[in-house]
Amino acid sequence: MNEKREQSVLVQRSWMVAAQKIGAPLISAALAVVVGSFIIWASGYDPRAAFIALWEGSFGSPKAIGDTLLKATPLILTGLAVAYGFRAGLFNIGAEGQLFLGGLAATWLGLSLAGLPWFLLIPLMLLASMLAGAAWAFVPAILKARIGAHEVITTMMFTYIGRYLVSYLVIGPLKAPGQIPQTAELPGAGQLSRIQALFSEATLASFEFLKLGRGHLGIVVAVIAAVLVWFVLKHTTLGYENRAVGFNPWASQTAGISVQSTTVKALCISGGLAGLAGSTEVMGVHHRLFDQFSSGFGFTGIAVALLAKNHPIGVIPAALLFGALAAGAGRMQFQADVPQKIVLIIQALVIFFVAAEEIVLWLIRRRQKEAVSHAG
Amino acid sequence: MLGDIITPDLFASALRMATPLALAAIGGTICERAGVVNIALEGIMLTGAFFGTAMVLLTGSPWLGVIAAVASGAGISAVHAFASINLRSNQVISGTAINLLALGLTGFLMELWYGHPGTTDPIKVLRPIFNFESPGGGAIAEAWRWFDSIVFSHTPIVYLTILIAIVAQVAIHRTKWGLRLRALGEHPRAVDTVGVSVYRGRWVAVLMSGALAGLAGANLTIEQVGSFTENMTNGRGFIALAANIFGRWTPVGSYLASLLFGFADALQIKLQILRGVVSIPPQLFLMLPYLLTVIVLAGVIGRAVAPAAVGEPYEKG
Numbered sequence: 001m002n003e004k005r006e007q008s009v010l011v012q013r014s015w016m017v018a019a020q021k022i023g024a025p026l027i028s029a030a031l032a033v034v035v036g037s038f039i040i041w042a043s044g045y046d047p048r049a050a051f052i053a054l055w056e057g058s059f060g061s062p063k064a065i066g067d068t069l070l071k072a073t074p075l076i077l078t079g080l081a082v083a084y085g086f087r088a089g090l091f092n093i094g095a096e097g098q099l100f101l102g103g104l105a106a107t108w109l110g111l112s113l114a115g116l117p118w119f120l121l122i123p124l125m126l127l128a129s130m131l132a133g134a135a136w137a138f139v140p141a142i143l144k145a146r147i148g149a150h151e152v153i154t155t156m157m158f159t160y161i162g163r164y165l166v167s168y169l170v171i172g173p174l175k176a177p178g179q180i181p182q183t184a185e186l187p188g189a190g191q192l193s194r195i196q197a198l199f200s201e202a203t204l205a206s207f208e209f210l211k212l213g214r215g216h217l218g219i220v221v222a223v224i225a226a227v228l229v230w231f232v233l234k235h236t237t238l239g240y241e242n243r244a245v246g247f248n249p250w251a252s253q254t255a256g257i258s259v260q261s262t263t264v265k266a267l268c269i270s271g272g273l274a275g276l277a278g279s280t281e282v283m284g285v286h287h288r289l290f291d292q293f294s295s296g297f298g299f300t301g302i303a304v305a306l307l308a309k310n311h312p313i314g315v316i317p318a319a320l321l322f323g324a325l326a327a328g329a330g331r332m333q334f335q336a337d338v339p340q341k342i343v344l345i346i347q348a349l350v351i352f353f354v355a356a357e358e359i360v361l362w363l364i365r366r367r368q369k370e371a372v373s374h375a376g
Numbered sequence: 377m378l379g380d381i382i383t384p385d386l387f388a389s390a391l392r393m394a395t396p397l398a399l400a401a402i403g404g405t406i407c408e409r410a411g412v413v414n415i416a417l418e419g420i421m422l423t424g425a426f427f428g429t430a431m432v433l434l435t436g437s438p439w440l441g442v443i444a445a446v447a448s449g450a451g452i453s454a455v456h457a458f459a460s461i462n463l464r465s466n467q468v469i470s471g472t473a474i475n476l477l478a479l480g481l482t483g484f485l486m487e488l489w490y491g492h493p494g495t496t497d498p499i500k501v502l503r504p505i506f507n508f509e510s511p512g513g514g515a516i517a518e519a520w521r522w523f524d525s526i527v528f529s530h531t532p533i534v535y536l537t538i539l540i541a542i543v544a545q546v547a548i549h550r551t552k553w554g555l556r557l558r559a560l561g562e563h564p565r566a567v568d569t570v571g572v573s574v575y576r577g578r579w580v581a582v583l584m585s586g587a588l589a590g591l592a593g594a595n596l597t598i599e600q601v602g603s604f605t606e607n608m609t610n611g612r613g614f615i616a617l618a619a620n621i622f623g624r625w626t627p628v629g630s631y632l633a634s635l636l637f638g639f640a641d642a643l644q645i646k647l648q649i650l651r652g653v654v655s656i657p658p659q660l661f662l663m664l665p666y667l668l669t670v671i672v673l674a675g676v677i678g679r680a681v682a683p684a685a686v687g688e689p690y691e692k693g
Contacts, residue, residue, distance in 0.1 A: 043488050091468055139670070149673045150621075152415060152468065156614045160666040168659035302472055339487035344480025351473035352455075355465035 024357050025307050025314075029321060032349035039345060040338055049336040057331030058324035062208060066195070066215030070285060072316075072323025074099070074294070076222035077277035078301025079308060079315040080229050081133075081270045085151075086310045087233060088266035089246040094140065094155025095274035096298025097162035098133035102275025103282045104166050105132030107183050107289040108174065110190035110282075118189035125190055126221065126279050133275015134268040136162060141267035145260040151267065159298070167291045174289070182290035192217045192284035218280030223316065225276060230312035242266050274298060295326070303347045306354045322347065381646045384525030389645065391530065392600060394631070394638025395537045396421065399592035400616035401623065401630035402544050403585030409548060409625060410581030411561035411685040415471030416456050417589045418613025419478030424449040424593025426482040429604035430489065432499040441499070442533070442594045449590015450583045452478060457582035461575055464689035475613075483606050495605040502531045502599050531599040533591065537631070540588070544627035557581060561683030564690045574690045589613070611666065618669045622676050625683065636672070640665045 037047040058068045078095045085092035092098075106125040113121055140154035167181075176184040195212045196204060204210055233239035244252040245262045253259050277297055286293050300322055307321070308314030325347070329340040400417045407414040414420075428445030432438055452474060459470040487493055506528040510521060548554035556577060559567045564574045592612075597604050615637055622636075623629025644661040 039484075043484075093472065143670070143674050147674065149670075150617075153614050153618050153621075153673060154670055156611060157618075157666040157670045160611050161663045161670075164659040164663045164666075168657045171659075172657055299476065303476070306469065339484050339493075341480050341483035341487065341493075344476060345484060346480075348473045348475075348477035348480055351469060351476065352459065355469040355473060356459050356463045 021309065025309060025318070025354065028353035028357055029307060029350055031353045032346050035349050036342060036346040040342060043338075045338045046336060050332050050338045050342075053332040053335035053338075054325070054328035056335075057328030062211045063213035064327065065209075066212030067327035068320065068324045069195075069212065069215040069219045070323075071326040072319045073216070073218040073222045073284065074277040074281050074297040075300055075304050075319035075322050075326075076219075076226055076315055077280065078274050078297050079304030079319050080226055080301075080312055081273035081277070081298075082301045082305035083308060083310040083312060083315055084229060084233075084242070084273060085266055085270040086305060087246045088242045088262060089249065090144070090263065090266055090270070091152050092137065092155055092267060092270045092274070093152050093302065094137070094157075094159040094298070095270070095277075095301050096294065096296065097155065097159030098136045098271040098274035099278040099281070099294055099298045100159075100162040100166045101132040101136040102129035102278025103289055103293055104169065104278070105129050105275070106190075106279035106282050107186065110186040111174075111184060114187040114190070116189060121187070121189045122192070122283070125283060126276060129275040129279030130272035131275070133278065134272040136275070137267045137271025138264070141264040141271075144267065145263040155267075163291075166289065170290050176288075180290070183288045186283065186287050190283060191287050192221075192280060195219075214285070216280075216284035218284035221276070221280055222319075225273060226312050226316055229273070233312060238265065274301070277301075300326075300347060303351050306351055309354075380649055381643075383646075384522040386642055386646050387526045387639075388529050389642035390635060390639040391526070392534060392638070393641040394634040395534050396592035396595045396600075396612055397616045397619055397637050398537050398541060398631045398634035399533075399595065400589045400613055401619040401634050402541060402627045403588030403592075404617050404620040405623070405625050405627055405630050406544065406548070406557070406581050406588070407585035408620065408686050409557050409561045409683055410578045411564055411683060411688065411690070412457075412460055412578055412582055413467040413471065413687045414453075414456065414582065414585050415468050415617065416453065416474035416478075416613070417585070417616050418609055418611065419471075419475035420449045420453055420586050420589035421593040421596070421613050421616075422478045422482055422607070422609045423452045424590030425597045425608060426485065426593070426604050428590075428594040429496055429499055429597045430485070432598060433496065436500055438500055438502045438598050441598045442502075442591070445594035445598070446587045446590045449593065450587040453582050453586020453589070456586070457579050460689065461578045461582070464691065467687055467689070479607060482604075486604075486606060493606060496603045498603045499598065501602045502533070504529055504531055505535070531595075533595040533599055536591075537595075541627045541631035548627065558683070561685055564685055568690075568692070574692070578690070589616075592616075615665060615669050618673050621682075622672050633672070637665055637668065640668045 040047045040050050056064065058064055078099060081095045081098070082092055105128040109128045110121065110125050113124065136158055137155065140151050140158060143149035143154055144151045170183055171181045174183045175181055193216065195215045195217060196210055199210050233243060241252070241257045241262045244257055245259050249259045278294070281293055282289055304315055304318045304322055308318040325343045329343045332338050333340045400421055404414050404417055424445035427448035428441040431444035432441035456470055456474050459465040460467040483493065486496070490496055508524055508528060510517060510524065548557060556567060556572055560574060560577045567577065568574050596608065601608070616634070619633035619637055620630050622633035623631070644664045647661050648658055650656060
C-alpha cells in the first residue's frame with residue numbers, strides 16, 4: 001500500500017519535473033508577449049491588429065513559413081553556439097562577430113574556388129566558416145583559460161573588430177566592381193538552394209505548402225547541427241567534460257578534467273557553430289557578403305539559448321519562435337504601423353523572464369515539497 | 377604631419393572621449409564593489425543618451441536633459457537591481473536583457489515619438505564653461521594655447537567626472553559607507569550579521585551605477601554629439617567594464633584607465649587625417665580602441681583581483 005503510494009508520488013514528481021522544464025520557458029515566452037502587447041497598446045497601437053499581422057507574416061502562408069524558416073536558420077546555429085558555451089559555464093556574447101568571420105571565410109573560399117562542383121564546394125565552405133568562427137573565438141578562449149580574462153568583454157570586443165574587418169574588406173580588397181560595397185556573387189555551386197527549387201512545377205502546383213518562398217536548405221544544416229550537438233553533449237567524453245566543467249569546475253578539476261582545455265574547446269566549438277550561421281546566411285540568403293548581412297542574429301542567439309534552457313534540441317523551437325517574430329515584424333510595421341523594434345523589446349523580456357523564473361520555480365518546488373510531505 | 381596629429385586638441389579630445397567611459401566605469405566599480413556585476417552599463421548609457429536628448433528636444437533645456445538622463449539611467453538599472461538582488465537572477469543574463477531592452481526601447485520610442493529610425497534632430501548642447509581670450513604671439517602664447525585647450529576647453533560634465541572620480545575614491549576607501557560597500561562585495565554574510573541590510577546596500581550601489589552610466593549617456597549626446605543615434609554607445613559600456621578591471625576596481629583607477637582608452641579613441645580620429653597621405657583604411661583605426669581593450673585585459677588579469685562575492689546573489693539567512 002505504502003509502496004504504491006510512494007510510486008505514484010514519484011510518477012507525479014517526474015511529471016512535474018518535465019512540466020517544469022517545458023512549462024517554465026513557455027510561461028516566460030507568454031509573459032513576454034503579454035508585456036509586449038501592453039507596450040503596443042500603451043503606445044496607442046492596436047495589439048490585435050499587430051498580432052494578426054505578425055501571425056500572417058510568419059505562419060499565415062507557405063511563403064510566410066518560408067520566411068520564418070529563413071530567419072530561424074541562423075538563430076538555431078547561434079542559439080546552439082551560445083547554449084554550448086553556457087553548458088561549459090561560458091557566456092559567448094560575441095557570436096555575432098564569429099558569425100561575421102564565418103560569412104567572410106565562406107564567401108572568400110566560394111569566390112576563390114569557383115568552378116568546383118557543389119558537392120565539394122558547399123562542404124568546404126561550411127567547414128571554412130566553422131574554422132573561421134572557431135579561430136575568432138580562440139583568442140578570447142585562450143585569454144579566459146590562461147589568465148581568466150572575462151569572455152563577455154573579450155568576445156564582445158572581437159565582435160566589433162570582426163565587423164570592422166568585414167566592413168573594410170567589402171569596401172576594399174573583396175569589393176566587386178560597382179558602386180555598392182559588397183563582394184561579387186557566389187558561384188551557383190556555392191549557393192544553398194531554395195527548398196521550393198527542389199520540386200518540379202507540377203509538384204508545387206499540387207502541394208501548395210511546399211511553396212516556401214525564400215526558405216532555403218540552410219535549415220537542414222541547422223537541424224543536423226542541433227542533433228549533432230545534442231549527441232556530442234549527451235553521448236561523448238567531450239560533451240561530458242563540457243557539462244561537468246559547466247556544472248562544477250572545481251570538482252571537474254579534482255576528477256582529472258582539464259578545465260583550461262575544456263574551456264578552450266568549448267568556446268571554439270561555440271565559435272564554430274556561430275561561424276556556420278554566417279555561411280548559411282551568405283550561401284542561402286544573400287549569395288554575397290556585405291557590411292550588414294546579419295541583423296544581430298548572434299545576439300538573438302542568446303535569447304534563443306536561454307529560452308531553450310541550453311538544450312540543443314530545444315533550441316529549434318526557440319529559434320522558430322524568434323524567427324517568426326523576425327519574419328512577421330516587417331508585416332506588422334507595414335500593416336499595423338507598429339515599429340519593428342518591438343521585437344527586440346519582446347526578446348529582452350523573454351531573457352528577463354527566463355532569468356527571473358527562479359521565483360516561479362521556487363514557488364513550484366515549494367508546492368511539490370508540500371505535496372510530497374503530505375503524501376508521505 | 378606629426379604636428380597635425382600631436383596637437384593640444386588630441387589631448388583635449390582624449391579627455392572628452394574618456395569622460396563617458398570613466399563615468400560608466402566608476403559606476404561599474406561601485407556596483408561590483410557591492411557584489412553585483414553590471415554588464416548592463418552599455419544599455420543604461422544608451423537609455424540615458426536617449427532620454428536626455430528627448431528631454432532637451434521637449435524643453436530646450438540641456439540641464440533638464442542631463443537630469444532626465446541620470447533619472448532614466450537609475451530607472452532602468454532598478455530593473456537590474458530587482459532581478460539580480462531580489463529575484464536572485466543570474467546577473468550577467470539580467471544585464472544582457474537590459475542591454476537588449478535598451479536597444480529595443482530607444483529604437484521603438486524613437487519611431488513612436490519622432491516618426492523615423494536613425495538619428496534625432498540636433499539638440500541644444502552644453503557649451504564649454506570657460507572662454508579665455510588668447511594672448512598675442514610668441515612662445516608663451518603657444519604654451520598658453522596648449523594649456524587652455526587641454527585644461528579649459530571643456531564642457532561641465534567633463535570636469536564633473538574628475539570630481540566624481542575623486543569623491544567616489546574617498547567615499548569608497550575612507551568612509552563608513554565605503555567600508556560597508558566593500559564588505560558587501562567581499563563578505564555579504566558578515567554585513568548581514570552586523571544588522572545592515574545587504575539588499576538595501578546593493579540596491580543603492582546599482583542605482584548609483586545606473587545614474588552614473590545615465591550621466592555618461594548625457595555627456596555623449598548633450599555635450600559631445602548633439603543628437604541621438606540608435607545604438608550610438610557602440611560598445612562603450614563594455615570598454616568601461618574593462619576600464620574598471622584595469623583600474624583595479626577603484627574610481628581613480630577607472631578614470632585613469634578610461635583616459636588610456638579615450639586617448640586611443642582620440643588618436644584613432646586624428647590618424648584618419650593620414651588617410652590622404654598613406655592609404656590605411658579607416659576601419660583599421662576604428663578597431664583600435666577595441667583591440668587595445670583586449671590587449672589591456674590580457675595584460676592585467678591575474679594581477680587584479682575582483683571582489684570575492686561579485687556575481688553571487690545573496691540569500692538572506
